[in-house]
Amino acid sequence: MDPFPASFYARSALEVAPELLGHCVVHDPPDVPRRVGRIVETEAYTEDDPAFHGWNARDPETGELQRTSRTADLFGPPGRSYVYLIYGMYWLLNVVTEPDGIGGGVLIRAVEPLEGLAAMRPNRPAAKRDVDLTNGPGKLTQAFGIDDETYHNVPLTEPPLYLARDSEAPTLSIVRSPRIGITKGAERPWRFSVAGHPYVSVKP
DNA sequence: AGTATGATTTCCT
DNA sequence: GGAAATCATACTA
Numbered sequence: 001m002d003p004f005p006a007s008f009y010a011r012s013a014l015e016v017a018p019e020l021l022g023h024c025v026v027h028d029p030p031d032v033p034r035r036v037g038r039i040v041e042t043e044a045y046t047e048d049d050p051a052f053h054g055w056n057a058r059d060p061e062t063g064e065l066q067r068t069s070r071t072a073d074l075f076g077p078p079g080r081s082y083v084y085l086i087y088g089m090y091w092l093l094n095v096v097t098e099p100d101g102i103g104g105g106v107l108i109r110a111v112e113p114l115e116g117l118a119a120m121r122p123n124r125p126a127a128k129r130d131v132d133l134t135n136g137p138g139k140l141t142q143a144f145g146i147d148d149e150t151y152h153n154v155p156l157t158e159p160p161l162y163l164a165r166d167s168e169a170p171t172l173s174i175v176r177s178p179r180i181g182i183t184k185g186a187e188r189p190w191r192f193s194v195a196g197h198p199y200v201s202v203k204p
Numbered sequence: 205a206g207t208a209t210g211a212t213t214t215c216c217t
Numbered sequence: 218g219g220a221a222a223t224c225a226t227a228c229t230a
């Protein structure tokens with residue numbers, strides 16, 4: 001499986017998000033068995049989006065979006081990670097999209113574990129069944145051992161953590177639906193999931 | 205099966 | 218001061 005190159009991400013999150021479905025998240029650090037998950041659910045966030053981080057941080061004079069300490073990396077070069085703490089407890093994994101200087105990203109919301117399940121289970125003691133290992137954005141970062149300390153703003157185009165094109169990816173039926181857990185911009189159908197897949201976090 | 209609530213931190217108004 | 222791209226648990230039926 002080959003990592004997607006940075007150029008793959010240098011366009012709108014709305015194009016990248018559905019194209020990632022069926023392909024893989026690979027985590028292969030030293031001393032730990034390799035973990036692989038097939039992406040089954042994503043969400044797109046763009047600059048022109050009330051749900052975008054820092055949407056409210058606008059210059060009162062010009063209306064320009066401000067790069068705040070939290071959001072600056074969303075405006076950086078494409079193909080890098082944006083790891084964000086939500087509700088004080090959970091890390092969410094995004095990949096930065098759009099050309100350098102434009103803000104945008106794709107949230108990885110759910111994966112189906114393909115490899116390294118034995119290494120995921122100890123990270124997810126609350127998971128009673130394997131489906132609970134990675135069927136949510138906070139769950140999959142736990143299963144894969146991803147936090148901001150090591151994995152924020154690193155390239156997702158090379159080991160140890162990368163997104164890879166899976167030539168064996170099955171043909172998919174993709175569903176568009178409103179994004180989960182947001183209030184502003186909630187009507188935009190910018191969530192993409194594999195139809196009927198058991199690892200999708202919330203039924204569309 | 206469905207609904208309600210607490211945990212806990214960072215950032216913006 | 219309060220909201221936030223969530224999850225696990227504890228209820229009710």
